[in-house]
Amino acid sequence: MDARALRRMATEADEQHREAMRTMPADLHERHFSTADPDRTASRRRFLGTVGLGGAAIAIAGISVPVLGGVAGAQAAEEPYAPDAADLQLATFAWALELTAAAAYGLAEGTKVLTSGEAEVVRLFQGHHKDHAAAFETLLGTVKGEEVGGTTSTTAAATPIQSLVDGLGPQITGAPDAASLMQVLLSIEEGAAATYLLALGNLDDTLLAESAAKILPVESQHAVVWSQLLEVPIEDYLPAFQTTADAFDPASYAG
Amino acid sequence: MTLSRDEMRRELDAIKREHEADMAGRPGLLRRLFDPESRVPAEVRAAAAGAPSRRQLLTAGGLTILGAAVVSACVEPPEERQIPVTGAGKETTTTSMSSADMEAMNLTVLRVGQSIEALAVQQYEAVVGAADAELADVLTLFAEQHQEHAQSLSDAITSLGGEPYQDGSQAWDKPNPALLEALAEPIALATDNTGVLALALILENVAQQTYTYQVKNLSEPELRAAAMSIGGIEARHMAVLLGIETPDTPTAQAPFPFGKTLDAVKEGEAVEVVGSGQ
Numbered sequence: 306m307d308a309r310a311l312r313r314m315a316t317e318a319d320e321q322h323r324e325a326m327r328t329m330p331a332d333l334h335e336r337h338f339s340t341a342d343p344d345r346t347a348s349r350r351r352f353l354g355t356v357g358l359g360g361a362a363i364a365i366a367g368i369s370v371p372v373l374g375g376v377a378g379a380q381a382a383e384e385p386y387a388p389d390a391a392d393l394q395l396a397t398f399a400w401a402l403e404l405t406a407a408a409a410y411g412l413a414e415g416t417k418v419l420t421s422g423e424a425e426v427v428r429l430f431q432g433h434h435k436d437h438a439a440a441f442e443t444l445l446g447t448v449k450g451e452e453v454g455g456t457t458s459t460t461a462a463a464t465p466i467q468s469l470v471d472g473l474g475p476q477i478t479g480a481p482d483a484a485s486l487m488q489v490l491l492s493i494e495e496g497a498a499a500t501y502l503l504a505l506g507n508l509d510d511t512l513l514a515e516s517a518a519k520i521l522p523v524e525s526q527h528a529v530v531w532s533q534l535l536e537v538p539i540e541d542y543l544p545a546f547q548t549t550a551d552a553f554d555p556a557s558y559a560g
Numbered sequence: 561m562t563l564s565r566d567e568m569r570r571e572l573d574a575i576k577r578e579h580e581a582d583m584a585g586r587p588g589l590l591r592r593l594f595d596p597e598s599r600v601p602a603e604v605r606a607a608a609a610g611a612p613s614r615r616q617l618l619t620a621g622g623l624t625i626l627g628a629a630v631v632s633a634c635v636e637p638p639e640e641r642q643i644p645v646t647g648a649g650k651e652t653t654t655t656s657m658s659s660a661d662m663e664a665m666n667l668t669v670l671r672v673g674q675s676i677e678a679l680a681v682q683q684y685e686a687v688v689g690a691a692d693a694e695l696a697d698v699l700t701l702f703a704e705q706h707q708e709h710a711q712s713l714s715d716a717i718t719s720l721g722g723e724p725y726q727d728g729s730q731a732w733d734k735p736n737p738a739l740l741e742a743l744a745e746p747i748a749l750a751t752d753n754t755g756v757l758a759l760a761l762i763l764e765n766v767a768q769q770t771y772t773y774q775v776k777n778l779s780e781p782e783l784r785a786a787a788m789s790i791g792g793i794e795a796r797h798m799a800v801l802l803g804i805e806t807p808d809t810p811t812a813q814a815p816f817p818f819g820k821t822l823d824a825v826k827e828g829e830a831v832e833v834v835g836s837g838q
Contacts, residue, residue: 422810429811436817498792506785511776514784518775519819521788522768522795526814529799534810539698543800545705546712547792 388510393448395504396513398555399520400441400463402500405473406493407434408465412477413490419483423534427490430527437520438463444516466558484535491531492551498524499552506549521547662779667722669774670713672825673787675736676770677710680763682735683743687750687759695753695804699760702797709790716786739766739825761801766823768794773824795819 388396410431414424442462473489480486501521508514525547532542657665684703688696740747746762749755771791775784799813806812 422808426810430814433814433817440818502785502789502792505775505788506781508781508784514781515776518772518784518788518791519821521792522772522819523814523817525792525795526799529796529803530810530813533800533803533813539701539800543701543705543793543796545708545793546789548789 388448388513392508392510392513393445395507395555396441396445396510396516397463398466398553398558399500399504399517400438400445401466402469402497402553403434403438403441404463405465405469406497407431407438408470409473409477409490409493410434412474413486416478416480416486418480418486423483423487426530426534430490430494430530433523433527437523440516440520444512466553468558469553487531487535491528491535491537494524494527494531495551496553498528498547499549502547503549503552503554657779663720665777666779666783667717667720669777669787670717670720670722670783672736672770672774673767673790674710674713674717675734676739676763676767676825677706677713677790679735679739679743680706680767681710683747683750683759683763687747687756690751690753691756692753695757695760698800698804699756702760702764705793705797709793712786712790716783757801757805761798761805764794764797764801766825767791768798768819769821769824770826772819773821773826791819 410427413419414427414431419427446462473493476489477486480489498521501517501524504517505514505521508517529542681703684699684706688699688703691699743759743762746755746759750759768791771787771794775787778784778787802813802815803810
């Protein structure tokens with residue numbers, strides 16, 4: 306591994322990353338959307354069941370979000386924001402999953418089994434997952450519930466999925482070698498990519514779907530990197546189609 | 561979030577104003593920049609298209625601009641209704657469309673995807689002989705997968721009631737002629753391993769970005785998932801190719817935190833540019 310090349314790439318990636326982060330929130334907030342189709346919403350509610358995500362449970366009646374753009378100054382009118390509770394639950398699960406992945410990478414960085422080059426990848430990918438979580442925070446953190454008794458609730462911040470952390474943590478900190486550790490990270494990335502595909506098939510809200518569509522390719526590329534470092538056969542990490550087979554099922558990780 | 565809502569709103573307003581100022585006058589500027597007679601250096605043209613400087617090859621030919629023509633070529637001729645895919649710079653969303661328009665847009669997006677897949681198959685088959693063994697093996701696999709993607713899109717179009725758009729060179733199940741024209745230079749340069757790799761990176765980049773971008777124009781979650789079941793694989797193709805381009809530098813294989821859409825084949829602002837400037 307050429308350390309100078311790695312540093313150069315990391316710097317460039319960081320610059321590109323900042324550029325992407327600069328435009329992402331504006332992109333996410335520029336549009337507003339129509340109400341969801343009732344039949345599809347009902348179907349997604351059946352899919353999600355009664356998922357509650359630890360600190361991220363959402364109970365929202367009349368959801369609203371400030372719609373930006375078009376009006377100069379900070380007096381933007383409040384208009385209805387389309388995501389229904391089922392969409393918000395799913396998006397908040399993705400938010401929590403990103404926090405979980407970032408935490409897992411943090412644990413991985415603390416181990417001593419990786420080469421400096423592999424550790425560089427860990428730091429880069431952890432940064433990506435933090436950025437994904439931040440994007441969800443920007444997007445969902447503005448969603449407010451209806452005022453009840455003089456108090457207006459907001460979407461609770463997501464937290465790492467504890468049961469997943471409990472399962473992954475010992476595998477990471479106890480990994481006897483780099484290959485074992487990278488295998489865990491690969492499983493997280495494959496699971497994340499599959500989860501976003503699962504979400505895309507269920508999210509009704511266009512803005513949330515766009516967000517998932519911008520993150521899925523990145524998790525997919527993460528999976529390729531770990532697969533190649535592990536020298537996994539190409540047919541194992543390059544199927545013709547992304548599937549949901551490895552997805553983290555929201556219902557299984559309900560808090 | 562540590563920012564208050566007011567602070568965030570001001571920040572986002574500032575970003576939006578900056579973006580609008582950047583975009584103002586782009587069509588005229590781009591017409592000049594992409595005029596073959598203008599002698600504007602390729603690096604400048606790439607930068608004007610918003611290309612990351614490190615990957616200038618990815619935007620050779622101004623894919624963002626010509627992409628509009630690709631979409632146009634995949635839209636059935638308007639009969640009783642007009643699909644808002646050739647407007648003057650406004651983003652198209654499904655929110656203001658009738659059900660019939662949304663169905664038409666769904667078909668258009670799928671056809672765009674199919675035309676890109678067909679182009680990838682055609683080009684990989686044409687240039688694989690100029691690649692070294694490692695790249696040739698990869699491109700052979702990619703071509704097979706792009707063929708599968710094309711077939712799945714064809715099936716989806718048929719299942720949605722779409723009919724083949726038979727209009728000579730603009731047949732939607734053929735490599736899109738506008739994109740083919742846009743890629744004339746990198747295709748001409750794909751005579752050795754470096755040129756083939758550059759072409760492959762362009763093809764995979766535009767494919768992945770198009771699927772990501774077009775998610776917003778698909779009205780059904782199932783269609784969005786179908787599109788990204790392919791788009792995610794194009795992203796993997798990119799990572800594999802970037803690994804070949806810069807071996808032993810894994811961070812270069814997944815450099816961005818979010819999938820970009822700058823080089824996507826998209827509807828909108830550039831139709832006029834394509835029509836009058838190319």
